[in-house]
Amino acid sequence: MKTLQRRTGIALWRQVADEIRQTVLPGLAANERLPAEAELAIRFGVNRHTVRSAIAALEKEGILRAEQGRGTFLNDRKRLRYPIGRRTRFSSGLEDQAQTRSGKLLSSETMPAPPHVATALSLAAGAPVIQLSTLSTADAVPISAATSWFDAGRFSQIAELYAETGSITVSLARLGVDDYTRKTTAVEARHASSEDLDLLALSPGAIVLLTRGIDIDSDGRPVLYGESRFTADRVELLIDNRAAETPA
Amino acid sequence: MKTLQRRTGIALWRQVADEIRQTVLPGLAANERLPAEAELAIRFGVNRHTVRSAIAALEKEGILRAEQGRGTFLNDRKRLRYPIGRRTRFSSGLEDQAQTRSGKLLSSETMPAPPHVATALSLAAGAPVIQLSTLSTADAVPISAATSWFDAGRFSQIAELYAETGSITVSLARLGVDDYTRKTTAVEARHASSEDLDLLALSPGAIVLLTRGIDIDSDGRPVLYGESRFTADRVELLIDNRAAETPA
DNA sequence: TATGGTTGTCTAGATAAATAGACAAATATG
DNA sequence: CATATTTGTCTATTTATCTAGACAACCATA
Structure with a gap:
């Protein structure tokens, strides 16, 4: 296999790590053994040490564990499914996937x-808004960092x-908004910024899903604009368009 | 600014390119000039040559153009907004954003x-399905590669x-399905695989948005399962939950 | 047309990543 | 308990990336 590319600014071991994630792990059950380092080195056409770097990185991420003399094994971990629909809420929809969920206020600021x-928000340009920076975690693992404006x-x-x-x-x-619904959500993906790396405890090169959404109250007035x-x-985002979505 | 990290498997020039994309470009209008290379080098705490590598990469992507003696400028390009809703279609929704759109069949295969x-698809495990691999382009630029099963x-x-x-x-x-709607869509993001790099003309480290969706006909029977x-x-994905979504 | 600011090119050296090979340490198995 | 297999560690060398400095080429403008 000659699919890796050199001189691209992405270290080979990192490319190997991505290939392992995408082409080796999907074929394995939890706790199953990976092919030996020597075999993977041949398969990807790189040195065994390069494979070792890749595995070390995946181990640090908690995806694999290496045991001397026995082999390297796939840990049992599943991705959180985060529902996005008309009623998008952080807590509900995750109850069955995480024991504990929390939201922490990082900072707030009033600004034009x-x-x-x-x-x-359908406001005049420069009208005063409150900006909240928040961090949401599930089972003590950072899940999303959000910035919201009101x-x-x-x-x-x-x-x-x-x-x-x-x-x-x-x-x-408590402020009199009994109900609100999501009007639109835009989804992008990009490399994590240095701030994201910090907040979400990621390593460089990691990917973040970025959503930008507008929530409106029952009168159709914008309540908040948020970027998460x-x-x-x-995490994966689950967009559900089923009949429950019908406006009240 | 000391936000860049070394020894991470991501070359510094690539991190600088990402930082420019995320912290410098958003503040610029189309065709506006970027800060000089020397200034960016100071801002990011790297050598001017490293900044030049980053700019060269962004230039190759068509985002910037450098002009000797004048400066480096932001090209006028906008991201395609791809709508995802109950009626998700490739062609419609992009008419106003791209002159020409096409879908090409890469391969097809019948398999269990x-x-x-x-x-x-609500079929018995191993039932025969047809797998289509397709590539969609807008204005001759690859937009998405999809695998669909019927x-x-x-x-x-x-x-x-x-x-x-x-x-x-x-x-x-033509096969008698007058209408179909999207039941659910799951969205993930990951690094492009070597196959993606090839099909979508990307460079290593690039990100792909991965959607997995089920379409059903008016009787609620699954018509296709697809991964794009x-x-x-x-591209950004636009999830629209407004009233037009109401089932017919 | 002289000047200051910008991108482009070249050389040289330092640091990081990748290859190559050898062998130790732990494990499973006959 | 001998053997084969696997991960862990070490040294050495090559290749890629990053830094440093100098200067050329080009542009805008006073």
């Missing part, structure tokens, strides 16, 4: 609305409420 | 259904029809 935020006039207490409750839904309920970064190796 | 395909009993002519028409929708219509890989730097 940047152009795209003003547009999303109309400062309508939701002046949002930061304090979120800090107290750890939930956007609960905070909004999900760790792509721990 | 792999477990996850059988589940998705019940071989119900849609035996699907490969020939797709080869002829370049459209799943039209092919299905989108080039993350040229």
